[in-house]
Amino acid sequence: MKKTKLAKWMAQKHITIPEWLLAHYTELGLNEYELMALLHIQSFIDQGDDFLTPTQLSDRMTLNHEECTKVLSKLIRSQLLALEKKSDESGILYEAYSLEPLWMRIIELVDQKEYTASQVESVELEGKLYKQVEQEFGRPLSPIEAETLSMWIDQDQHKPELIYAALKEAVVSGKLNFRYIDRILFEWKKNGIKTTDQARAHSEKFRNQSQTRKPEKETVRTDHVPGFSWLEQS
Template identity: 50%
Template structure:
């Protein structure tokens, strides 16, 4: 490739588009021809032509001028682009394509998709939570227990992962009942525990503070065995 051709290739420039447009255009109700036409409009705009004609657009695509005109009309109707009138410095009026509507729709779609994914993930976490409790209790939960679980999430705003951690604490302590778990959650919330790491750290510190008192021998008695630290949240 000669230097002249290389320079010409570089002068063609590049276009930068969000990857989510490529991965989500179908869900945004765009087909392949509409997507490519939008990319061509973006390319023309970035190269200084803000109002390419259907002929110019068609020359880069495999559709006719009339088909290109129809696709443009549909894109305008669907609210992906619009034609705006502007004025140059010397007062001359001219038209240009505005693609801000495309970016706004893309942002709205991206945020909505993330919100939907969060809802689905939360529902899955809640389902897993009920399953964990039933596995640990070895039976289906009663209506009252199901209501208690729902209250922990909806009224007390405990994260399902934190509730699972409290369930594990109750299993470790040999106190597998809802009253004990509720007490653990109460103590954690009172002490600002919101993550699994914080819960583990808090439990570890609590156990360390309880060991000396649990292991203290009776006066005059000889300590013959080492006591096992016990984590009793109900004594808080």
């Protein structure tokens, strides 16, 4: 990954490399000396010198030449620093340091942290949803109901907040059963509903249309939403 591409990636994540390294360098197996060595290497590369010698590094640190040599060797063995062969315009070969391995490790760690956080949040939301459904039904869910709820999340990819919105819609309609909730979710997915605000607006639209179609003299029942049923929608 080129540095410009990495910079764009880091900008999308709203993090900067120095700040991230200072906060998480131990997760890369680095100590303070190795961290400073990497920062100095990057500084030299930014200035157009991509081969920092142990002597140059020692001049910037409290380590002597031999200690700096060991630090550089360890960084290469740890696959956080690479020593590459390059050639200049005249075709003369030379060695240069590359921090590409470091950038790749940072990306892996950041993505892993985000994925883990997302998993934890998903589990918490699902657990909360199960409790909310059981509270509305006033009883524990049956094995079949629990499996249906899991299928809505895992197979149908319905968001927990939308499932809960469909549950509340069923409560308002006076038809609290899984078949009715499933029909609501089906209609919402068919109509591209992805947020609770969109679901609320969609429901209000159908209610208004249903009320408009009913004759004025018809008596309206009060135990459910007037003249509206998700099961009657095509």
